[in-house]
Amino acid sequence: MAAAAGMSALAMPGMSLAAQSLVVNTYGGRWEKFWRSDLMPMFTKSAGVDTTLDVGLGKNFVANLRAAGVAKPPYSILMVNENIASLVRAEGYFEPIPAAKVPNLANAYPILRNPDDNGVRGIVSTIGIGYRKDLVKTPPKSWSDLWSNPEFKGKIGLYQIGNTAAMLFLLMTAKLYGGSQDAIDRAFVEIKKLLPFTQADWSGTLSTMLTRGDVTVAVIDFPEIVALQKKGVPVEMVVPTEGVLAFEQSFNVLKNAPAKEEAYKYLDFILRADVQEMMAKEFFTSPTNVRSRLSPELAKDVPVSGERMKSIFQFDWTKVNPQVAAITDRWNREMK
Template structure:
């Protein structure tokens, strides 16, 4: 009888240990299921939702997406660094992310060997995702006879108060626009570009929007005549029949990659790595160009001209000094704020 009871107790203990092992396989170190993922992203919802749905269907991983401006989301990551509530930060300019790379884990995507050399993850923290040229978006119903070919044309007095531009401290696409203006209008010397930026700020007439979406929506809805935005946003409205057009500034366009990173001490690190590998895969990168109006970071994925995208060879492309831009981010934002508040 004693032997039977001992045998039953032993079998119960064995079953309990087996269940615990299975449970631990399905959970991360903090008990959160490993088939879950939380993503912070400043990308437009119409851009992120199709890709996330595909990722969920392919992997079985359930994604919680939190959307807001890049500045707001980075503040959340900073405030949560001792207890991260997200696993991936998806979006934002390299200038924005590089100055905060202490918030991210080192990780190199399995697809990095297919990435064009200029967009490779060289320091191991920020994975490049797509190539995003800065553009001017014009409402064709409002522009009338005003000629818009580049940045200089935005100083036209008839456009005073009619230019949509976001606060560069809250919008990474607006920060990239500022960098583009400084290098283009300074002929490669960003310090010489501040004269132009000062004049442009005066023509904003005290209007500075809180996020990138307010820029392209404002132009498409007819609240503003022109806006400083990024290529994909304008192409989406053109695709949907809005009365807008894209201008690639004749003074020069910077076409830099945006980025993404796995948040340091993320609860679902394995799922986060799968997500980064997924969105940098050739299948998804091809979808970016053919369906979602973005340019790929991969060497062998070409643009789809039927989307209205111009080949980069048809645009005056210039480069910024990324090391300078990253190192002087706070200086640029402070200078911009000082000029804006003094006008």
């Protein structure tokens, strides 16, 4: 079966076989390592559920789902970016999450719970502005400073439109300058004013550009800036006054899940306050549980938590998805 590719069992010795095995999807690299060494053993011990890890990319997971069909999904719960999840949700794969089955859902920040609890954003990596302290005279405080500060001209780093962060930046610009995420034309007009700017395929490339001084200011996720700081690169991160963007990992329960009860247990585990704190320490993500607490030292590396979670821009992906192809084509033609 296509969904079996990249899966490996994580059975624990002496574990009861009463619970059904749960397929858990995650990404490669540090994510896979953390899931294998920390999260899954901890989940198995606390919930008594055997797990099989499926490592890949969002497109792989969605392809597995579509190959199997709505009636026989290979997953019981799926973690993907919310913009991707919204596509699959529209195809009828997911169903609302019953709060009684997932007690920690009540502790998730309200803005992270989808309408009717049809999905919840359980892992959040915020995006703001990063800049070189030694190369910038007037540090930015807001998104508007990217347009108004002349020393940034020709020194701005943005994501390529194939990266979700570029679409987020476009939609935010539409809201800020056009009053609505629907003001796409206005967003293009405003972003073109930032030209010339350098575009990167992913955060690691932006980090390299900042390190070399190719760009002095960038739209970038905060964990990347923290990583650079720990390497000694003179960079700083800014939480813009207007709010922040975010990569949001959406957790969704499949309508015809083969192990639905186990899926509820896993989601409840992911949303636990202590698990969210663990992920903050590992990935510098923003805890999605209102009861999570960060040490003062860690809070410096995770600038968006607590009350600041309300500052994350939210968008309606059901409106955006039909326009993605046209927006991508237009961006590639005009942003040169």
